[in-house]
Amino acid sequence: MHAMHIAQPAPIAGDRGTPRRAGSYAALHPGVIGTKLLRAGFGMGGAPVEQGARTSVYLATSEAVEGVSGRYFIDCRETKPSRQARDQALAEGLWRESERLLTAFL
Numbered sequence: 001m002h003a004m005h006i007a008q009p010a011p012i013a014g015d016r017g018t019p020r021r022a023g024s025y026a027a028l029h030p031g032v033i034g035t036k037l038l039r040a041g042f043g044m045g046g047a048p049v050e051q052g053a054r055t056s057v058y059l060a061t062s063e064a065v066e067g068v069s070g071r072y073f074i075d076c077r078e079t080k081p082s083r084q085a086r087d088q089a090l091a092e093g094l095w096r097e098s099e100r101l102l103t104a105f106l
Helices: 003-007 009-016 036-042 049-061 088-105
Strands: 026-029 071-074
Touching (some): 026 049
16 A cells, blocks of 8 residues: 555544644655655656655745645645545544554554
8 A cells, every 4th residue: 555545644634533633734745756765666657856846835835825734735736635545434444543553663
């Protein structure tokens, strides 16, 4: 399972009762980025790093999304998350499992 898909339910879960932290947050998909790992492991290229960073920079700096929280973005646009990301039972299970795995480090 791709790490982005694993991370996707957690931020969105905050809107459904999962404990929240102060501040706003968003989930995003940077796209397929042309990295050394992608080229060596999969024999393919991808978008430039600058393009992959665009949505992160937008969310961190744009007044258009000031105060927007718990949303999912692709290419600087709010997008409906996958069915799995909207699955409350899955999100709660992910949260519990994450806590269990991280307990030793907290």
